[in-house]
Amino acid sequence: MNIWTIMTGELRRLLRSRTWMLNMILLPIVLIFLLGASLSGVVGGGSPETVNPVKVAIVNTAGQAQVQSAMLDAFLKSDEVQRFIIPVEVQNRGEAESGLRTGKYGYAVIVPQEFDRDIQSGVHAELEFILGKNHSDNTAAGAVFDNFLSEINYKQAAALTLGPEALAAVQPVLTEQPAVQLGNLNNGGKDYTASQFYAASMLLMFLLYSGLTVTGSLFSERENHTLFRINSMPVKGSQLFIGKMLGVGLLTGVQCAAIIFFTDVLFGVYWGNRPWLLMVFCLLMIIASMMLSILACMLCQTSEQATSAVNFLTVAMTFMSGGMLPLPDSWVNSVGAFTVNHWELQAMIKMMLHSGFEQLLPNLLVMSAICLVLISGVVFTYRKVGYQ
Amino acid sequence: MALAVLRDVVKRYDQKLTVDHVNVKIEEGEIFGLLGPNGAGKSTAISMICGLLKYDSGEIVIDGLSVKEHSLEVKKRIGLVPQDLALYGNLTAAENVRFFGKLYGLRGNLLKERTEEALAFTGLSDRSKEKPATFSGGMKRRLNIACAIMHRPKLIIMDEPTVGIDPQSRNHILESVKALNKLGSTIIYTSHYMEEVAAICDRVAIMDKGHIIACGTEKELRDRVAHEEKIVIRAANITPGLLSELGRHPRINRVETVQDAVELYLPSSQSELQDILFIFAKHEGVIVSLHIDEPDLETLFLSLTGRTLRD
Numbered sequence: 263m264n265i266w267t268i269m270t271g272e273l274r275r276l277l278r279s280r281t282w283m284l285n286m287i288l289l290p291i292v293l294i295f296l297l298g299a300s301l302s303g304v305v306g307g308g309s310p311e312t313v314n315p316v317k318v319a320i321v322n323t324a325g326q327a328q329v330q331s332a333m334l335d336a337f338l339k340s341d342e343v344q345r346f347i348i349p350v351e352v353q354n355r356g357e358a359e360s361g362l363r364t365g366k367y368g369y370a371v372i373v374p375q376e377f378d379r380d381i382q383s384g385v386h387a388e389l390e391f392i393l394g395k396n397h398s399d400n401t402a403a404g405a406v407f408d409n410f411l412s413e414i415n416y417k418q419a420a421a422l423t424l425g426p427e428a429l430a431a432v433q434p435v436l437t438e439q440p441a442v443q444l445g446n447l448n449n450g451g452k453d454y455t456a457s458q459f460y461a462a463s464m465l466l467m468f469l470l471y472s473g474l475t476v477t478g479s480l481f482s483e484r485e486n487h488t489l490f491r492i493n494s495m496p497v498k499g500s501q502l503f504i505g506k507m508l509g510v511g512l513l514t515g516v517q518c519a520a521i522i523f524f525t526d527v528l529f530g531v532y533w534g535n536r537p538w539l540l541m542v543f544c545l546l547m548i549i550a551s552m553m554l555s556i557l558a559c560m561l562c563q564t565s566e567q568a569t570s571a572v573n574f575l576t577v578a579m580t581f582m583s584g585g586m587l588p589l590p591d592s593w594v595n596s597v598g599a600f601t602v603n604h605w606e607l608q609a610m611i612k613m614m615l616h617s618g619f620e621q622l623l624p625n626l627l628v629m630s631a632i633c634l635v636l637i638s639g640v641v642f643t644y645r646k647v648g649y650q
Numbered sequence: 651m652a653l654a655v656l657r658d659v660v661k662r663y664d665q666k667l668t669v670d671h672v673n674v675k676i677e678e679g680e681i682f683g684l685l686g687p688n689g690a691g692k693s694t695a696i697s698m699i700c701g702l703l704k705y706d707s708g709e710i711v712i713d714g715l716s717v718k719e720h721s722l723e724v725k726k727r728i729g730l731v732p733q734d735l736a737l738y739g740n741l742t743a744a745e746n747v748r749f750f751g752k753l754y755g756l757r758g759n760l761l762k763e764r765t766e767e768a769l770a771f772t773g774l775s776d777r778s779k780e781k782p783a784t785f786s787g788g789m790k791r792r793l794n795i796a797c798a799i800m801h802r803p804k805l806i807i808m809d810e811p812t813v814g815i816d817p818q819s820r821n822h823i824l825e826s827v828k829a830l831n832k833l834g835s836t837i838i839y840t841s842h843y844m845e846e847v848a849a850i851c852d853r854v855a856i857m858d859k860g861h862i863i864a865c866g867t868e869k870e871l872r873d874r875v876a877h878e879e880k881i882v883i884r885a886a887n888i889t890p891g892l893l894s895e896l897g898r899h900p901r902i903n904r905v906e907t908v909q910d911a912v913e914l915y916l917p918s919s920q921s922e923l924q925d926i927l928f929i930f931a932k933h934e935g936v937i938v939s940l941h942i943d944e945p946d947l948e949t950l951f952l953s954l955t956g957r958t959l960r961d
Contacts, residue, residue, distance in 0.1 A: 267752040271738075278740045491736035491797070494700040495753045496725040 264497050268505025269512070272479060276513050282475065286517045290468040291524050294531070297460040316368040316399040317348045319358035323375055331377045334389075337410045346402050355392075362392060368399035371407060381414055384422045454614050461531040462610040463580065465521050466603050469547045470576040472514040473555030477572055479506055480556070481565035503644065507556070511548055518544045534613030539622065543609050546629040550602045553636035560640075560647045579603045605629050653678040653805055653836045654699060659708035661694055661860075668694045669705070670860035676838060676853075678804075681831050683851030684840040685947060691860040692840040693733065696809050699838070700730050713804055726754065729803035729835075731795050733810045737782045744769065744778040747796050754801035768800035772826065788819020795823065799830060806830060807838045812846060824850055844947045856951055863954050872945050878903065878953065880943040881914045881926065885935045888912060892933035899925065910938075 276282055320334070338349045350367065352358050358370040372390035374380075380387035391407060393400045483489040483506070492502055522540070525531040533540055555572050562568040583603035598604045609625035654676040661669040669691045676682045684692050697703040699710055701721040710717040712724045737746050747765045756764055769775045772792035782790050791811060799806060808827065812820045827850055831837050841847050847854050848868050855865040864871055888907065896914060897905045901922050904915040916922055919942045930937055943949070 263755075264753060267749070271741075271749050274745075275738060275740050486738065487732055487734040487736040488738060490702070490732050490734070491730065491750065492753065493702050494725060494728065494730040494732075495750070496722045496755070497753050498722070 264501040265505040265508065268497075268502055269509040272506050272509025273513060276475065276479075276509065286468060286472060286475070286514075287520050287524075290464050290521050291528070294457065294461045294464045294521075294525055295529060297456070297464065313346065313398055313402045315344070315346055315348045316394075316403045317350055317366070318403055319352045319361050319367040319370040320349050321352055321355055321358050321370060321372045323355075323372060331373050333378050333381065333414065334371075334373060334410065337413070343406055347406050358392060362394045365395060368394040368396055369403035370394070381418050382421060384418060387414075454611055455531075457525070457529050457531050458533075458614050459611070461521075461525045461529070461533075462607055462614070463583075463603070465518065465525075465544075466547060466583075466606050466610075467576060467580045468521065469514065469518060469544070470551045470554075470579065470603070471572075472510070472517060472548070473551045473558070473572045473576070474569060475510050475514065476507070476552050476555035477559050477565060477568040479510055480559045481568065485565070507552060511552060514548045514552070515545070518548065532614060534610070535616050536613050536619075536622075539619075539626075540610070540613055542626070543606055543613075543629065546626075546633050547602065547606050549633045550629070550636055553633070553640050556640050557636070557643060560643045583607055602629065602632055605632070651678050652676060653713055654838070655709075655711045656695070656699070657709045657711075659695070659698065659710060660706045661691075661698060661703065662706050667860050669698070671708070672857075672860070672862055674855055674862060674865065676805075676836060678836050679831070679834070680852040681827065681837045681839060681850055683847035683854040684838060684857060685842065685844060685847045685854055685951075686840075686857035687842055690842075690857040692857055693809055694860075695857070696730075696807055696838065696840060700728055700807060701725055726801075727804045729798035729801065729806045731798045731806065731808040731811050733813065735782075735790050735794050737790065737793060737797070739781060739783050742779050742781055743774055743785075743793050743796075746782065746793060747800055750797045751800045756801060764800040764802070768796040771799065771829070772796040773822065786816075786819070788815040788822070791815050791819060791823060792826075795826060799835075802833075802835070804836060805838065806835045807840075809840050810842070811839075812841070812843065820846075844951075848947055854947065856947065856954070858951070858955050864950060868947065871947060871950050874950060877917055878915050878945065878949070879917070879919045880945075880949065881916070881919050881923075882911055882941045882943060883914070883926075883930070884911045884938040884940075885930065886910070886938065887933075887935050889933055889935070892929065892935050895929050895933065896926070899929070901925075 320338075337343060338347060352361065352367075352370075355370075355372060358367065358372070361367040362370055370392040372392070374387065374389070377387055377389070389407065389411065391404065393404075483492070489502075493499070522533055522544075526533065554575060555568070558568045558571040558575075562571060579601040580603055582598040583601045584598055584607070605625045605628045609622055609629075612621055612625070652675040654674075656672050656674045659669055659672045660667065672691075672695060674682075684695065686692050694703065698705045699712065699717065701717050701724055704718070713727050715724050715727075717724050738749070741749065744765055747768050748761060751761050751764055751768075766775070766778075769778050772795055774789065774792055774796060777785065777789065782793055785793065795808070795811060811827075812823055815823075824846060827837055827839060839847065839851060851868070853865065853867050854871060855862045856871070857863070864874065888910070893905055893907065893912070896902060896912070899922070901918075902914050902916045906913040906915075914926065927937075929935075
């Protein structure tokens, strides 16, 4: 019963603090908005890309009198290819190159003489591609003609192995599948936005900062001399300690839920498809944050020292984990793996990208292990130092 | 019947004896004063009685229960009014009292009644919904007391409850102590204000450097120093010759000067007063006032330690 009394007393005192409300709920939401809006180009995929059909100069080196490659002609007329390619026949290489320089064409293909016959007879044949100025156009057109060449290689292999008559039996397969597919092909086609990234990283940072509530609570009891009075009452030291931690923990949980709720409602931040697992990860982070702060309180002499230690840990771990800005591969990034933020942030982003549970399991195990180690450290230190 | 017994209690801090083989019996229903200068060991003794500090040796028994073995049970019987204000600034007066009442196990209507009772007793009923930050120093001290008495403890321990407050609040607190005692509580009252202890306590123990150097009723203690009186003479033209001759007088034990006054300690003032006036006249000392002090606890402390209580 004493634990309940102390916990509710702690909640009442904290909820009356306007500073706490401002720092722990309003500030993170404002930060997430500002960082998400201003750094949207740095993190995440931004708006989905579209590819306009590319004007491709087709140079028929056989001259105007000759019939262009029937194979290529048939390929270019398929519906799937016409979504990405607008073929334009030009007289010679010079005209194609000139058109590429001026931007009239985005890509050029030079078709050699006797291209179809060489293919059918199984001798070496190749198309020549000239890239234009635009990277996206080059990628799209290149992908389309790679597709064509793959089909040709397939047919030629069939002709060489089974004879020319086998060509008729070979079904065209390549145009059944799109030559160009837009979007992120990793992460199941999903990507995260800057708002999502910073919502997760700021949530984690402020959950770590909630450790300051722990230090404030533990030290204020001593500085107000209320600890002296409570110790003279029929209350066990462990009851007082657990009650206070439950109060702070519960309020940190409320803070966490408020940040998730408000970022979802106000900025449309999508937190993924696993709300229960998200809760578990948040709980683990709250436990880790509180245990770190309790250790700081027990090992520091003054509240100033403990506050500085918690501040340093919070900023250092957020930075090392890439929570302030995604870090390039470097030793800093490697060191990040030793921070709680790293495992939490990775897990949250994976949840936002709908990763499977097996991909989240390592993060869950590592965070659970970290929490167990920290809890053991706190129990050991409490027995040695106590709360007096 | 003794409610609190301290038997040969010893407490050391880094090998320094803070409480040195203290033996005290506090009877049920009495107001027991613990008098001594700062650093005498009063607060340490109180902390050990309340179970806040472990003693190195000896035994403390409250209401028949050993503090060491039945700490929680003993704490239920005690109400501690700490020397420092121990209140939550962001809770109202009533919420403060209620919070501590719950920790003493009070619930429901009983908690409500006792909260109102404690606030009424300390004269804070009309300010119960205000936060202590808006209170005067005296009101905060009274709230500090209310938080310690709402569970009607058998033993109330007040550790210098009148430090730093105005005379009106001090009187209110002293009256409250007497009233609590009349309601049945035994009270241990510590102070370094001799007048307070003399005014309200049935028995007094004087502590210095961890020892109990004297213990008894005020009369008993005064009788111990009744063999010596103090004459305070305020005078102009106090010369070294005058002081020297007073010091040589066979019946004057000690001569001290305090600003423009001379303090003389002697077995009996009446028989020597004429001699003293003669010496002053001889050295042309102009007497402004003359006062014969009755022996008090301050005198006792001085005679036992050679120092004043406020040293």
